[in-house]
Amino acid sequence: MTITTWNQQIVKKKNKEIVLRTIITNAPISRADIAQHSGLNKATVSSLVNELIEEEFIYESGPGESSGGRRPVMLLFNKKAGYSIGLDIGVNYILGIVTDLEGNVVYEKHKSIHNLSFDEIIHLTIETIKNLIEHTPQSRYGVIGIGIGVPGIVDKSGKVLLAPNLKWKNVDLLDIIYREFDYPIIVENEANAGAYGEIRFGAGVNFHNVIYISAGIGIGVGIILKGELYKGMNGYSGESGHMTIVVDGEKCRCGNSGCWEAYASEHALLHQAKHILPDATLEELIKMAEENKNVKDIFQQIGSYLGIGISNLIKTFNPQQIIIGNRLAKAKHLIEQPTIKSINEHTLDFHQKDLQINFSKLSIYSAALGVSAFAIENFLSIGKG
Amino acid sequence: MTITTWNQQIVKKKNKEIVLRTIITNAPISRADIAQHSGLNKATVSSLVNELIEEEFIYESGPGESSGGRRPVMLLFNKKAGYSIGLDIGVNYILGIVTDLEGNVVYEKHKSIHNLSFDEIIHLTIETIKNLIEHTPQSRYGVIGIGIGVPGIVDKSGKVLLAPNLKWKNVDLLDIIYREFDYPIIVENEANAGAYGEIRFGAGVNFHNVIYISAGIGIGVGIILKGELYKGMNGYSGESGHMTIVVDGEKCRCGNSGCWEAYASEHALLHQAKHILPDATLEELIKMAEENKNVKDIFQQIGSYLGIGISNLIKTFNPQQIIIGNRLAKAKHLIEQPTIKSINEHTLDFHQKDLQINFSKLSIYSAALGVSAFAIENFLSIGKG
DNA sequence: CTTAGTTTGTCTACACAATAAACAAAGTTT
DNA sequence: AAACTTTGTTTATTGTGTAGACAAACTAAG
Structure with a gap:
């Protein structure tokens, strides 16, 4: 039972994440500004920025306005470095979306359903995901994860213990989907997903x-x-x-x-x-x-x-x-x-x-965007070298 | 607005904290065991342990049982490195305690009160603290902080906004106490304090x-x-x-x-x-x-x-x-x-x-132990070099 | 008792990340 | 044109953690 200890690699990873998030939040922004904003040394920022460029998480967008000296090189988040898939399985609909890393929907598929059996819903879900993957644009990292929102009680392993309105009980949804798609998969309660969607991209x-x-x-x-x-x-x-x-x-x-x-x-x-x-x-x-x-x-x-x-x-x-x-x-x-x-x-x-x-x-998109955001979040915090 | 960035000093501080907490939780324990338990390198542990000994947070208690080789040197937490003061201001009592760093009560003062005016309660509180300080044993770090629990709504700056049963309104208790005593002071709601007391030393x-x-x-x-x-x-x-x-x-x-x-x-x-x-x-x-x-x-x-x-x-x-x-x-x-x-x-x-x-x-001690624990926690996480 | 093996803790050389300071590049201001 | 400013890179340095060698202190087997 080892604890998370701290060493230089972790320090670097954390600082790299700080740099990336500073860019995401404040883009366009220059290296010098990142240093001032974060408190990190200019040299540190420069080095980390170059790695992030190498990994295509960010890119240089050209010179910005001078403030009395050399013009800064502005940096932008590469929201097209990868794409995330989000599904909202409702009582009488399935909503699937493909989003870029900033949560913009680039493709969606909405299907109304009525009185489908369990197997039919699972089948439709898998078909929908296949369709979404097909319609995902080419990119450096491709599909970075799949999130699924369900109106029911979901345990931490992605098992749906109870979804009364779907009449589901003890459905190991994460496992079922993972057998079909070898991507990071997240299954989450619909309210949790909606909450996260709203604080990331909506009212919150x-x-x-x-x-x-x-x-x-x-x-x-x-x-x-x-x-x-x-x-x-x-x-x-x-x-x-x-x-x-x-x-x-x-x-x-x-x-x-x-x-x-x-x-x-x-x-x-x-x-x-x-x-x-x-x-x-x-x-x-x-x-x-x-x-x-x-x-x-x-x-x-x-x-x-x-x-x-x-x-x-x-x-x-x-x-x-x-x-x-x-x-x-x-x-x-x-x-x-x-x-x-x-x-x-x-x-x-x-x-x-x-x-x-x-x-x-976000109206009907709250939950789908939320699970998509979970996948993005996961990717951005562990996906970087 | 600078963010918390990561550098070697912080890494060291964090690791030192891990070592200290490992000792607190598992004492008596050897350097080798700490290394295995925490995942830190033997050399790192050795160095940090020596600093902690220098600072008197821990001490060597002598050789332990051999497990087939050289006998380990067992380390113990020095619970007497400092003492914390906790007060629970109730509706008809004031309970004050002095605890060591493990939350053992070494001195206490319990006073019943009835229909005291605001000024009288404050005066009694200050007198009680003086008495507690006088009865605190000598130690390397002395009184490391004062915690006060109050049955009311307390904001994050230690101001009591409303305590209906005490008939208090907008009482800046932290400020009042700080004018008298130059120690780290924490004012906290009684339920929050009780909760913390129980998870640190009681049922939780x-x-x-x-x-x-x-x-x-x-x-x-x-x-x-x-x-x-x-x-x-x-x-x-x-x-x-x-x-x-x-x-x-x-x-x-x-x-x-x-x-x-x-x-x-x-x-x-x-x-x-x-x-x-x-x-x-x-x-x-x-x-x-x-x-x-x-x-x-x-x-x-x-x-x-x-x-x-x-x-x-x-x-x-x-x-x-x-x-x-x-x-x-x-x-x-x-x-x-x-x-x-x-x-x-x-x-x-x-x-x-x-x-x-x-x-x-912890019966009547929950809240007093809780605020005392807040002070200890504060001291242990920022008090170390 | 001797010898081999084991465990503990320290020491040394090294790797790696952040930093400060110097510096080069590219601009603005006077 | 000269002086100054800002940006971003390079260089030398500092301070961590780490691996591995090592010495010390023990156990166990013959």
Whole structure:
């Protein structure tokens, strides 16, 4: 059982990473500026930059503006050094994307699915990945990894223990996919993926303590602390949708009663709207709410309950930002006000100071971009010499 | 804005810390064993060990058992290299302790207080610290720091924003104490301190994701993630006592209704016992419960509600361990069973796998030992050359 | 008791990364 | 045209960790 010890190689690797991230964040930037920005010596920066150029992670884009002396050589991140693949397996869709290293989608494949068997879903997933790989542009490092988001409980080895809406139990998804594709593979819970997608490319850029509320059929929570995803002991964190907000309240699908998601999810919404229009979809109800006061009231109530659960999380985490995402975010114009009002009423002023409450910016792409970002992150931190 | 860059000095410091911690954890241990255990080179270990001996952080305790060759020289941590001071300011007591670097209490001062004014409490605190310093044994590094735990919301600069039970508001306690004592000072919320105390010296030793429930007059929560205290954006995390568990439920002192602590705290207990015996104390009720079924039932109900809130936290954090501490832990024999039963009923099997539910081991010392440990930790990581 | 082998801890030569300072290159300002 | 400024590279130096040789101190087998 050896610990991570420190030596010169690690120092170099860490500093190289600092240089690369400085370039990614501040591009275009010169060697001299990197040195000043990072505190590293000019010579060190020069040497590391040259290695990064050699490895095609960055490139020189030509001279910049002089500030009274020799003109600097500006450096840019080579976002096309490799490409990442992200998949979001939903209840009635599979969304696959190919992104460059900056998270720009260069190709996507969206398929609606209905009542497919387990085998059919797996087959479709594999076909989708094959298609995505085929459509990945040529590059130095090629496909640098595959990330897959799933609406369920995923352990740290990439096994899906339970995905009620997919009716999956103990599916070793990572293993199944790895048998077909010899790339680094990441399987992650959809809420965790969405959270990461948003802090990397969406509403949470530059935020470090973020709680992402994935409000869909159920409610999942993605927890970003100190800029990193928190997963808990086994990877089962963020099941806050099942926290009790009404002791002995409404029955929940999980067997308990009074769970948050029994009051504030899409499921709860559809359930409440049943007596107005049975079998309505979220999208239909959003339209109806324009003219039907009763439907509008239901959205308001959902927002209000959403705020109560969010308030609970705020008290526990004292986060910098709350991001509301997934399907209910489509009803932003209907639920934003009641949600915020409810949060205001239930939360102490302390906790609301400096707190941002936002909706997802990446819409349906949150989770797919998130898993894609995991793969990129992995590649950038271990992929370099 | 310079980032932490990596160079040889930092490498050395980190490795020295690894060597020291290896000794602390595995003492008595030889140089050769440290090398094998840490992965560092024998020569490196030898050199760092000699520096640590020079600095009196460790010492050679003589030859150990041979394993078939030259007998090893065993090394021990010099727990008497310095002493730390910890204070727990409670509602009706002040507890001060002096501990060695291993957290052993070498001197303590316990004072009960009643209805003291703010100035009187501050004065008493300062007098207590003076007394503790006087009773600190002579050592190489003397008093290495002072930690103070307070039942209230503390920001990251050591300011007490709100301590309802002390009736404090915006008290810059760190500054007040620092004017009197020129030592490193740490002011921390009582639940955070208790959590840290327990993972360092109590029920949570060797656990890394721990939620500490400080169940006193109110309920505070200390959150240990990946072995570190999580404090949130401003330091206000862990106010989970005010999470809603019954929408529109019992009125809480915070202004909201249905808060967890309105159902599961000492305050809730005393409130419910009012009709049986007005003005009873927790200690009296614990005694009464032996023969009075009604009182026993109240404890059971408190335990049951305690479990509901704990279950909420388990779903969110997927922790490795729950530790129940502070005053209600005195009623362990009364509330343990109903609490665990309630947790079982409200929590998914996944989350209960590998989960430990324990009561505080340090009784009244949790918080004082915790802040003392903060000071020690601080000293050991930055105090070394 | 002798001898061979083992373990511990130190010493020496070396490799490697960061750094400071000198320097060359390429610009601006007066 | 001369002096100054800024950028980026080169060179010599410093300070780490490491491998391997070594001496010291022990065990075990004959």
